[in-house]
Amino acid sequence: MRLAFKLLAALxxxxxxxxxxxxxxxxxxxxxxxxxxAFMSAQLARLQEENPDAELRHRWVLxxxxxxxLKRAIVAAEDAKFVDHEGFDWDGIEAxxxxxxxxxxxxxxxxxxxxxxxxNLFLSGKKTPWRKLDEAVITVMLEAVMDKRRIFxxxxxxxxxxxxxxxxxxxxxxxxRSSAARLSAPQAARLAAMVPNPRYYDAHRNASGxxxxxxxxxxxxxxxxxx
Numbered sequence: 766m767r768l769a770f771k772l773l774a775a776l777x778x779x780x781x782x783x784x785x786x787x788x789x790x791x792x793x794x795x796x797x798x799x800x801x802x803a804f805m806s807a808q809l810a811r812l813q814e815e816n817p818d819a820e821l822r823h824r825w826v827l828x829x830x831x832x833x834x835l836k837r838a839i840v841a842a843e844d845a846k847f848v849d850h851e852g853f854d855w856d857g858i859e860a861x862x863x864x865x866x867x868x869x870x871x872x873x874x875x876x877x878x879x880x881x882x883x884x885n886l887f888l889s890g891k892k893t894p895w896r897k898l899d900e901a902v903i904t905v906m907l908e909a910v911m912d913k914r915r916i917f918x919x920x921x922x923x924x925x926x927x928x929x930x931x932x933x934x935x936x937x938x939x940x941x942r943s944s945a946a947r948l949s950a951p952q953a954a955r956l957a958a959m960v961p962n963p964r965y966y967d968a969h970r971n972a973s974g975x976x977x978x979x980x981x982x983x984x985x986x987x988x989x990x991x992x
Contacts, residue, residue, distance in 0.1 A: 795911055
């Protein structure tokens with residue numbers, strides 16, 4: 766029993782140190798920009814297995830230098846209640862659960878922008894029983910440490926938009942030969958439609974569902990509230 770108690774205490778100490786390490790990064794990133802994310806590092810490693818000289822397309826850009834069109838498109842597509850919730854959209858989670866239950870498979874996620882950022886910054890793409898718990902704890906810390914504008918700025922700069930393409934500026938130049946500041950509403954809607962499956966849409970740019978999703982997002986953009 767004494768040994769079991771010591772092992773349990775050691776486990777809790779490791780968990781505490783792990784989350785303390787994450788919390789320290791989040792505090793630092795309130796004013797400093799992350800140079801990479803866990804997901805970016807994983808994708809770079811994958812690309813370099815095939816080509817040791819491979820590099821990611823990524824360039825940080827300030828929040829005010831990202832088109833409001835893209836901001837509205839992302840909120841409309843990914844998290845309509847972003848400015849109002851505290852990290853979790855419970856109505857969205859319930860709706861996603863009911864939709865998945867009806868379909869008999871996972872067809873909707875219900876993750877907010879904050880949850881997606883937590884996952885991208887610190888977690889791997891592997892689905893494990895404890896990953897959702899990890900994501901939830903990090904999301905709570907993220908919302909406690911940063912305001913919505915900063916969360917959204919980091920999100921727009923680190924999410925994947927194609928095979929080795931990360932962030933709004935790199936995506937804008939890759940797909941439209943334009944800066945993120947000059948994206949039109951249709952271009953922004955198309956980029957937002959790509960977010961759930963960016964590598965697929967990078968390879969299948971004329972996919973039948975992409976234009977339909979883009980048009981739906983385009984109609985919703987006028988109602989989107991952004992930080």
